[in-house]
Amino acid sequence: MCTCLQKAASSAVPPSPGSHSLSYNATVLSWDGFVQARFFAMGYLDGQAFVHFDDTKWRAEPQGQWAERLGAETWETESKDLNEACKELRKLLAEILSLQKEKRGLHSLQETVGCEIREDSRARGFRLLHFDGELLLSCYPEAHGCALPQSLARTLAMEMEKSWDTDGFLSKHYRAHVQGELCGRLRGYLESWTGFMERTVPPAVNVTRSQDSEGMVHLTCKAFGFFPPNISVTWFRDEEPMSRDTLESEGVLPDGNGTYYTWETIIIPQGEEQRVKCLVGHSGNHSTHLAPLGNILVHQRSWWIIVSTVVAALAVAIIGFCVYMYINRMTASATARPEPISLQDQDQFQMEPTDHNGLTHPEFQSLCQTLDPSVQLGKLRTCSQKA
Secondary structure (H helix, E strand, O other): OOOOOOOOOOOOOOOOOEEEEEEEEEEEEEEEEEEEEEEEEEEEEEOOEEEEOOOEEEEOEEEEEEHHHHOOHHHHHHHHHHHHHHHHHHHHHHHHHOOOOOOOOOEEEEEEEEEEOOOOOOOOEEEEEEEEEEEEEEEEHHOOEEEOOOOOOOHHHHHHHHHHOHHHHHHHHHHHHHHHHHHHHHHHHHHHHHHHHOOOOOOOOOEEEEEOOOOOEEEEEEEEEEEEEOOOOEEOOOOHHHHHHHHEEOOOOOOOOOEEEEEEEEEEEOOOOOEEEEEEOOOOOOEEEEEEOOEEEEHHHHHHHHHHHHHHHHHHHHHHHEEEEEEHHHHOOOOOOOEEEOOOOHHHOOOOOOOOOOOHOHHHEEEEOOOOOOOOOOOOOOOOOOO
C-alpha cells in the first residue's frame, strides 16, 4: 500500500493588543459524498499553538514548553472536547452534503470555536463554520444568533436556514460551552500563561561557512531557542553594518517549542572572512560572533541543481503513483460502496468508520490552502470515531 502524507500550513491570527484569545480549529473531509474518518485539530492560545490531536493515541497532546507543564486533567478535558468535535462536525458535514446537488470530489468543513477576552475584560465566545474555504455561518452566543456571510456560500447558508434550525447551532448547551466553559478555561490558562510569556530565554548562536563553485564564501549567522521573538542579527564589515540588500534571511520564525529562530547569510569573496562579524542583540544583551576557521565546506551550485531536479522528479513520480493506486482502489471498491449518506441514516454512518482516504487526492492541498486566512489550520491530525 502506498501512503502519501500531506501537510497544510496556515498561521494563527494573534489577538488584538491588550486582549487574549483561546481558539480551536477542527476540519473534516468528504470524498464523492462520503464523509471521511479523518479529523484534523489544533488549539491556539494568543495565536500560539499549544495543543494538537495525536492520530496514534486519539488524544490531545501538548505542544510547546508551556503546555507540557499542564496537568493530566487538562489533557483529559482537551481530549474529550476534540473527540466530541470530531463526531459533531462529521454529522454537520453529512447534513450539508444532503443539501448539495454536486457531491463529487473533495469537500471540507472547518469549525473555529473559542473565546476572546478584550481589553475591558469582557469575554466574547464565537463559533464559525467554513465550507470549502468559504465562510458559511458566524455565531456569537452573546448575540444569540448566527449571521449569514456575504460570499459564494450564502446560497448554501440560506438553504441551511430553511432545512436546519440555525438557532440549534447555538443551543443552550453550546452557549454554556463556548461562552462559559471556554472563556473560563481561557481565564484559567492565563494565570500561568502570562508569566510564561514574560520570561526571557537568550539565544544560542552559531556561525557556519561554505564555498560555492565560483569561489564565493557563504557565511550564515543563526540564532535559535530564544524568547521573546524581538531580536537583531547584524553583519558588520570593517566595523560598518552591511547593507540589507546583501543579506539573505527569512525573518524570525517559531520553532514549534515555544521559542524562535532566525538566520542571516552574506556572500563575500574568499579571503575576506576576517573582515566581517555577526552582532546579535536580544533583551538588552549583545554578543559578537566571528567566522569559523578551518576547512571550508565546498558546495557546487550546479551539483545542487541536479540533485534538486532529481528529488523533485522522484517526488512527482511517487505522488503520481499514489494517486494512481488510490484511483484504482476507489474503482475496484465502487461496487461495494454503501449508498451516499442521508439524514435518516447518518447516525448509523457515524458509527461506521470509512477506509476511503481522501487525503491522497491532489485537490486536498489546494482546498486547505484556500481556507479563510483568519482561520488557523496548523498541522494535520486525525481522530478515531471510536473515541
